[in-house]
Amino acid sequence: MTTDRVAGLALVLIGVYTLWESRVLPLGSLRAPGPAFLPMVLALVLVGLGALVAAGGRSAPRLRTLHWAEAGHAVAILGACAFAALALERLGYRLTMALVLLFLLRVVERKPAALALGFAVAGAALSFHLFHTLLRVPLPRGPLGL
Amino acid sequence: MVDTLQGLAAGFAVALSPGVLVYAVLGCVVGTLVGVLPGVGPLAGISLLLPATFGLDATRAIVMLAGIYYGAMYGGSTTSILMRIPGEAASVMTCIDGYAMARKGRAGPALAIAAVGSYVAGTASVVGLMLLAPPLASFALRFGPPELFGLLTLGLVVLAYMSSGPMLKALAMAALGLLLGLVGIDQMSGYFRFAYGMVELGDGIGVVPVAVGLFGLGEILATAGRATPPEVIRPRLADLLPSRREWREAALPIGRGTALGFLIGIIPGSAHIISSFVSYALERRIARRPEEFGQGAVAGVAGPESANNAATSGAFVPMLALGVPSGPVPAVLIAAMMVHGVSPGPLLIQEQPALFWGFIASMYVGNLVLLVLNLPMVGLFVNLLRIPYPLLYPAIVLFCILGVYAVNGSVIEVWIMLGMGGLGYLLRKLDFETAPIVLGLILAPMIEVTLRQSLSLSGGRYAIFVERPIAATMLAAAAALLLLGLAPLVARGRDWRARLPLAGKGDGAP
Numbered sequence: 001m002t003t004d005r006v007a008g009l010a011l012v013l014i015g016v017y018t019l020w021e022s023r024v025l026p027l028g029s030l031r032a033p034g035p036a037f038l039p040m041v042l043a044l045v046l047v048g049l050g051a052l053v054a055a056g057g058r059s060a061p062r063l064r065t066l067h068w069a070e071a072g073h074a075v076a077i078l079g080a081c082a083f084a085a086l087a088l089e090r091l092g093y094r095l096t097m098a099l100v101l102l103f104l105l106r107v108v109e110r111k112p113a114a115l116a117l118g119f120a121v122a123g124a125a126l127s128f129h130l131f132h133t134l135l136r137v138p139l140p141r142g143p144l145g146l
Numbered sequence: 147m148v149d150t151l152q153g154l155a156a157g158f159a160v161a162l163s164p165g166v167l168v169y170a171v172l173g174c175v176v177g178t179l180v181g182v183l184p185g186v187g188p189l190a191g192i193s194l195l196l197p198a199t200f201g202l203d204a205t206r207a208i209v210m211l212a213g214i215y216y217g218a219m220y221g222g223s224t225t226s227i228l229m230r231i232p233g234e235a236a237s238v239m240t241c242i243d244g245y246a247m248a249r250k251g252r253a254g255p256a257l258a259i260a261a262v263g264s265y266v267a268g269t270a271s272v273v274g275l276m277l278l279a280p281p282l283a284s285f286a287l288r289f290g291p292p293e294l295f296g297l298l299t300l301g302l303v304v305l306a307y308m309s310s311g312p313m314l315k316a317l318a319m320a321a322l323g324l325l326l327g328l329v330g331i332d333q334m335s336g337y338f339r340f341a342y343g344m345v346e347l348g349d350g351i352g353v354v355p356v357a358v359g360l361f362g363l364g365e366i367l368a369t370a371g372r373a374t375p376p377e378v379i380r381p382r383l384a385d386l387l388p389s390r391r392e393w394r395e396a397a398l399p400i401g402r403g404t405a406l407g408f409l410i411g412i413i414p415g416s417a418h419i420i421s422s423f424v425s426y427a428l429e430r431r432i433a434r435r436p437e438e439f440g441q442g443a444v445a446g447v448a449g450p451e452s453a454n455n456a457a458t459s460g461a462f463v464p465m466l467a468l469g470v471p472s473g474p475v476p477a478v479l480i481a482a483m484m485v486h487g488v489s490p491g492p493l494l495i496q497e498q499p500a501l502f503w504g505f506i507a508s509m510y511v512g513n514l515v516l517l518v519l520n521l522p523m524v525g526l527f528v529n530l531l532r533i534p535y536p537l538l539y540p541a542i543v544l545f546c547i548l549g550v551y552a553v554n555g556s557v558i559e560v561w562i563m564l565g566m567g568g569l570g571y572l573l574r575k576l577d578f579e580t581a582p583i584v585l586g587l588i589l590a591p592m593i594e595v596t597l598r599q600s601l602s603l604s605g606g607r608y609a610i611f612v613e614r615p616i617a618a619t620m621l622a623a624a625a626a627l628l629l630l631g632l633a634p635l636v637a638r639g640r641d642w643r644a645r646l647p648l649a650g651k652g653d654g655a656p
Binding site: 003004006007011014018021025026029030031032033034035036038039042043045046049050052053056060066070073074077078080081082084085086088089093097100101104105109111119123124127131135136137138139140 | 197198200201314315317318321322324325328332334335337339340363366367368369370536537539540541543544545546547548551552555557560561563564567568571573575576577578590593594597598601602605606607
């Protein structure tokens with residue numbers, strides 16, 4: 001399976017899914033399009049383009065030839081961001097960000113504990129001070145006022 | 147003309163007032179840092195720093211964000227020349243001959259030519275912007291929904307045509323972006339579309355989380371794990387001056403790059419990236435000794451660097467005069483203006499003259515600031531790249547989350563950024579360009595509303611798009627480009643993009 005074939009098929013699936021989801025909205029007519037009209041047209045275009053990308057993708061590189069050396073890091077970073085999204089309004093900005101930085105530096109990058117902890121605490125505190133205190137951007141505080 | 151000069155004089159009064167000047171300088175410095183750092187291009191940089199402008203008035207905020215934009219254009223060339231790392235995508239072409247010059251011991255002259263070329267191009271194209279935007283805005287007052295529909299459609303097709311990859315893939319990404327842009331409340335009927343019960347999605351998917359996700363987080367996901375920064379060539383301040391021969395070789399390419407970049411910048415599309423590619427190809431084609439390209443040709447640095455800076459100002463023409471983004475960066479700037487209660491468009495010059503002319507004047511000032519600051523401080527900026535990437539990227543991740551959350555104070559936006567980061571990473575792996583997604587996202591609501599308004603006006607007759615000359619011309623141009631772009635698919639010929647010399651494609655490549 002080549003990269004273009006995989007991508008083309010994914011685009012076709014997204015298009016089909018959009019068509020399915022649009023069925024609950026009024027389509028209107030060609031003369032007076034409803035809220036489902038443009039999504040359906042675009043979904044059909046996406047299906048067509050996806051099919052063309054897949055059809056013309058024979059000469060693209062094979063999926064298994066791609067290098068995924070950084071994938072472990074990528075998953076860890078995405079995990080850290082997901083944690084931030086879950087924790088931000090529960091634990092507060094400073095605690096959440098300190099934990100995110102600590103995880104990335106200590107667990108993912110295996111930096112010395114003291115450096116990771118210092119960087120995490122300083123990064124969270126300084127960015128909070130800069131944006132919340134000086135620039136007056138509202139950032140959430142946790143149950144401990146952190 | 148008298149009105150223009152009076153407006154400009156008033157603009158300088160605004161731009162040179164200490165309260166605005168300090169933000170112009172700050173924007174330029176931060177922009178240069180953004181340009182120097184691989185992984186944080188101008189788009190992600192502006193998106194991330196948007197919340198930092200919330201406490202400012204509209205003029206200061208826009209002046210600062212614009213400073214970040216053209217500062218990033220300057221900064222991107224530094225790492226291209228000294229490290230062969232394009233700080234942002236438009237600097238890819240500078241890597242080729244800029245780095246070759248540096249390897250020959252001509253790093254200083256390469257930096258100086260890039261800086262002077264950028265200054266000349268930036269300043270000259272601001273003159274163009276100043277002269278062109280007001281009449282274009284007056285002309286645009288005649289635009290109705292069919293004309294706007296034609297313009298927006300043309301913009302999307304041009305972006306797809308000018309993208310560095312195959313047009314089919316770029317069109318698919320534009321369609322995906324358009325679909326994302328239709329999430330939320332339908333402006334004509336009030337129906338909630340694809341929101342899955344999330345009230346936060348009522349206003350649609352925001353530009354900032356998508357831009358930061360695709361361009362900021364996506365880049366980090368692709369590059370994290372990099373061990374140590376590559377070797378940096380450090381020029382001495384005394385070696386910065388180019389020789390007389392180098393100045394002669396740079397003069398014409400700077401002029402051509404300026405004119406070409408400005409013209410490309412006006413056309414909707416990812417202007418600053420394309421302009422440097424086209425300029426490089428042009429310089430190589432007309433060179434007496436094309437074999438020198440890739441080996442340290444001065445024109446290979448002067449042309450693309452001038453072109454991408456001229457395109458930056460050119461891109462402001464449709465943004466300020468028509469309220470239409472010509473690419474992802476102006477799209478984010480429009481979003482920023484709206485946050486500050488300013489609606490860019492034909493009425494901006496009449497309704498907010500201080501902001502419009504202050505912005506224009508601040509661009510003159512900004513270009514001068516960049517020239518004065520950047521050359522002496524090049525060593526300082528380059529030192530940033532000595533920070534190990536494993537320490538740098540967690541800080542960028544922090545700013546991604548902070549910047550995205552702060553726009554609306556909503557964690558939904560962080561989730562969107564997360565999804566877009568993953569998507570950007572995969573698309574990069576599969577060799578798809580992501581800029582059309584952002585432009586599609588911005589244009590979708592406008593395209594839909596103008597289409598449906600046009601049909602309401604005409605009683606459902608599509609002939610309205612043919613009967614109105616401006617709309618017909620733009621749609622015909624879009625159709626012609628579409629056919630031109632897809633022709634290689636039928637003829638099985640090679641796309642013009644494939645012929646561009648992309649030997650130096652690197653980290654920030656589009």
